Amino acid sequence: DAGVTQSPTHLIKTRGQQVTLRCSPKSGHDTVSWYQQALGQGPQFIFQYYEEEERQRGNFPDRFSGHQFPNYSSELNVNALLLGDSALYLCASSLWWAETSPLHFGNGTRLTVT
Amino acid sequence: DAKTTQPTSMDCAEGRAANLPCNHSTISGNEYVYWYRQIHSQGPQYIIHGLKNNETNEMASLIITEDRKSSTLILPHATLRDTAVYYCIVKGVNRDDKIIFGKGTRLHILP
Numbered sequence: 001d002a003g004v005t006q007s008p009t010h011l012i013k014t015r016g017q018q019v020t021l022r023c024s025p026k027s028g029h030d031t032v033s034w035y036q037q038a039l040g041q042g043p044q045f046i047f048q049y050y051e052e053e054e055r056q057r058g059n060f061p062d063r064f065s066g067h068q069f070p071n072y073s074s075e076l077n078v079n080a081l082l083l084g085d086s087a088l089y090l091c092a093s094s095l096w097w098a099e100t101s102p103l104h105f106g107n108g109t110r111l112t113v114t
Numbered sequence: 115d116a117k118t119t120q121p122t123s124m125d126c127a128e129g130r131a132a133n134l135p136c137n138h139s140t141i142s143g144n145e146y147v148y149w150y151r152q153i154h155s156q157g158p159q160y161i162i163h164g165l166k167n168n169e170t171n172e173m174a175s176l177i178i179t180e181d182r183k184s185s186t187l188i189l190p191h192a193t194l195r196d197t198a199v200y201y202c203i204v205k206g207v208n209r210d211d212k213i214i215f216g217k218g219t220r221l222h223i224l225p
Contacts, residue, residue, distance in 0.1 A: 004157070033213075042201060042215030043158065090157050092213075099187055099207040100146055105157030 002027050003018050004106035007093050014111045019111060021076045025093030026104045031055075032074040033103060034066060035090040043090055049074055050096045078111075086113045115224075117141070118202045123220040132189040134219055136202030139183045145206045147178060148213065149187045151198040158201065161187065197223045 002079050005024045013019050031050045035043035045058035051067035066076045072093075078085055088110050092103035119137040121220075129169040138147065148163040162176045169176045175188040179225055189196055200217040205211050 035215075042217050044200075045194070045212050045214065048212070056212060058212070060141065079194075099209070100163065101159075102160040102163060103150075103213055104160065107155070107157045 004091055004104050005091050006089075006106035006109050008109060009107070010110045010112075012114060014114055015081055015083060017081050018077065018079045019081060021078075021089050021091075021109045021111070023074045023076070023091030023093075023106060025072050025074070025091075028092050029093035029095055030072050031094045031096045032068055032072065033092045033094070034074070034076045035092065036060070037088040038053060038106070039087075046076070064077065081113045086111060117145075117204045117214070118216055120200070120202050120216065120219045122217070123222065125222045125224055126189075126192045127224050128194060129191055132192040132196065132221060132223070134187040134189075134200050134202075134221065135184065136187070137184045138202070138204045141204050142206060143183050144208075145204045145211075146181075147176065147185050148203040148205055149176065150201045150203065151173070151196075151213075152201070152218070153195075153198040161200075192221075192223045194223050194225060197221060 007022045033048040034046040037043040046059045046060050048055045052068045063079045065077045088108040092105045092109045094103050095101040146163050149161040150158040152158045164176045178185045199218040199220050
């Protein structure tokens with residue numbers, strides 16, 4: 001049973017560039033959430049996707065956008081990268097219709113902006 | 115903002131029970147208590163959740179006080195592999211309720 005997989009595991013970008021991170025949810029899950037985790041902090045919610053639509057959004061600027069595909073996989077895009085965007089980006093999947101369904105996380109993509 | 119309060123760090127001897135406290139004095143009637151942990155360089159791992167009854171699974175036990183204002187996660191026989199940051203989270207059952215992480219408790223298991 002495949003868990004949540006994320007790619008790439010590490011990425012180095014320059015300020016002003018754009019980046020795309022990818023996530024495949026756990027088998028059977030239909031909802032994907034993205035989190036940003038700065039060093040020494042807890043994960044911060046970015047947004048959640050279900051049925052290819054953004055359902056909820058945290059306090060992140062429009063530079064952060066996403067997409068969900070018909071196979072439930074998802075992408076996180078960040079434009080005009082800032083040094084402060086350096087963080088671990090976590091993808092989590094769950095079941096939309098199971099209200100208490102826990103999140104299952106991948107091991108993240110470590111993004112470094114120089 | 116996180117709705118829970120946890121100690122910043124705790125130590126526990128290997129083989130002993132690790133008891134991690136969490137205060138959630140403003141918890142609402144439809145909010146569940148969730149526990150996750152994050153081992154270094156990995157994503158958070160779901161441990162257990164409960165509403166008002168005590169819960170147990172293969173990883174841990176969750177004890178929720180009768181007034182639901184606090185809870186304790188118990189790892190019955192801690193091992194070195196249990197060294198991690200443990201997050202206590204309260205979340206409602208509405209679909210716009212999100213898992214909001216605080217800073218968690220850094221648990222050190224001592225050999």
